[in-house]
Amino acid sequence: MRVTRVLFLLSALALLLPTHSEAQFRRNTVPTIPPPTITEYNPRSTLVVPEHEVPRAKFPAVDLHGHPPTLNNPQAINLVISAMDELNLQVMVQARGSSGERLTSQIEAVRAAGYEDRFVFFTTLNLRNVGPGSGARIAAQLEADVAAGAVGIGEIGKSFGLGTRKADGTRLQLDDPELDIVWETAGRLGIPVFIHTGDPSEFFRPLDLENERWLEMALFPNRQFNDRSRFPTFEDLMAERDRLLAKHTNTTWVLAHMSWYTQDLGKLGELFDRFPNVHGEVGAVLYDLGRQPRFARAFFEKYKDRILFGKDSFQPDEYPYYWRVFETEDEYFDYYRNYHAFWQLYGMGLPDDVLQALYYGNALRIIPNMPTAGFPG
Numbered sequence: 001m002r003v004t005r006v007l008f009l010l011s012a013l014a015l016l017l018p019t020h021s022e023a024q025f026r027r028n029t030v031p032t033i034p035p036p037t038i039t040e041y042n043p044r045s046t047l048v049v050p051e052h053e054v055p056r057a058k059f060p061a062v063d064l065h066g067h068p069p070t071l072n073n074p075q076a077i078n079l080v081i082s083a084m085d086e087l088n089l090q091v092m093v094q095a096r097g098s099s100g101e102r103l104t105s106q107i108e109a110v111r112a113a114g115y116e117d118r119f120v121f122f123t124t125l126n127l128r129n130v131g132p133g134s135g136a137r138i139a140a141q142l143e144a145d146v147a148a149g150a151v152g153i154g155e156i157g158k159s160f161g162l163g164t165r166k167a168d169g170t171r172l173q174l175d176d177p178e179l180d181i182v183w184e185t186a187g188r189l190g191i192p193v194f195i196h197t198g199d200p201s202e203f204f205r206p207l208d209l210e211n212e213r214w215l216e217m218a219l220f221p222n223r224q225f226n227d228r229s230r231f232p233t234f235e236d237l238m239a240e241r242d243r244l245l246a247k248h249t250n251t252t253w254v255l256a257h258m259s260w261y262t263q264d265l266g267k268l269g270e271l272f273d274r275f276p277n278v279h280g281e282v283g284a285v286l287y288d289l290g291r292q293p294r295f296a297r298a299f300f301e302k303y304k305d306r307i308l309f310g311k312d313s314f315q316p317d318e319y320p321y322y323w324r325v326f327e328t329e330d331e332y333f334d335y336y337r338n339y340h341a342f343w344q345l346y347g348m349g350l351p352d353d354v355l356q357a358l359y360y361g362n363a364l365r366i367i368p369n370m371p372t373a374g375f376p377g
Contacts, residue, residue: 059359071110071119097155120369122152125141174237186251190368197241242271257284278306287340290345308362
């Protein structure tokens with residue numbers, strides 16, 4: 001009797017599940033009216049849930065990945081300060097790296113405007129045409145820029161590893177030994193190296209209809225890195241980067257965009273566990289964090305001392321999306337760029353101690369000579 005009942009239940013369940021032919025039919029079903037294009041289809045959600053807009057960060061924040069305009073005149077400086085005050089950004093790192101006179105002119109202009117407690121500056125590295133002796137010259141310029149007021153290196157752009165060429169015409173690899181002296185100098189000076197390696201892994205994959213970044217790649221052909229005759233694979237590029245990190249464990253590294261591992265936070269956790277001197281920055285990856293709020297919250301709680309806030313592009317109206325994802329438990333709300341993500345976001349509801357570490361605590365700890373005014377004691 002028991003066996004008969006089990007067989008009956010299994011038969012009933014089988015009737016409820018789609019057969020292979022049914023599943024195949026659903027995939028191949030053609031709409032009875034002409035379908036819209038991917039850019040035309042923009043359904044309006046009818047879901048009604050509580051909403052909590054967050055125009056200002058709960059705690060004063062440091063934007064490690066700031067890309068404001070060049071801060072060499074009062075008009076530009078005052079424009080940025082006005083936006084920072086509204087958003088509760090206490091300090092912005094000018095990560096549009098500059099060196100020599102371009103660096104010092106901004107530092108002097110900010111000081112003259114009376115806002116030296118609101119901005120700090122990273123320097124850049126001239127990595128073009130590297131050859132024998134280049135490392136020593138780059139390191140000497142780094143020393144001079146730090147003496148002039150720079151407090152870090154970066155943002156080192158994605159062209160390093162993807163397109164930058166050496167003097168002999170070959171690709172400059174991330175772990176090229178000629179540059180070892182540069183990273184060693186950064187470690188000796190106690191300044192962080194903020195490095196952007198590659199781009200989302202999907203950009204290195206075939207541009208097919210299973211690629212969730214299809215629309216972005218189709219809109220921006222310069223984000224297609226799937227030509228193996230021109231670019232390394234994503235995995236090879238990150239392996240180069242990891243060899244670089246392994247060689248320079250006394251240097252503080254900040255990986256822009258969380259190393260493009262936000263779709264696989266377990267992999268980023270392995271990287272953090274392997275390299276205690278490595279940190280991540282959250283610019284331009286909110287679309288991934290907001291679609292996995294529970295797992296992302298647990299990750300941020302576990303690695304709260306390793307993650308820093310950064311926005312990337314200076315668009316003041318976009319910062320509140322970050323505050324809302326980090327600070328609330330709101331459900332199913334829009335992201336600000338539909339070509340990054342066609343899904344909705346959810347709030348992570350981070351506790352105060354994690355928010356404080358993310359927004360300012362970690363930046364104040366790893367960046368030397370950071371202004372401390374305006375932050376909780």
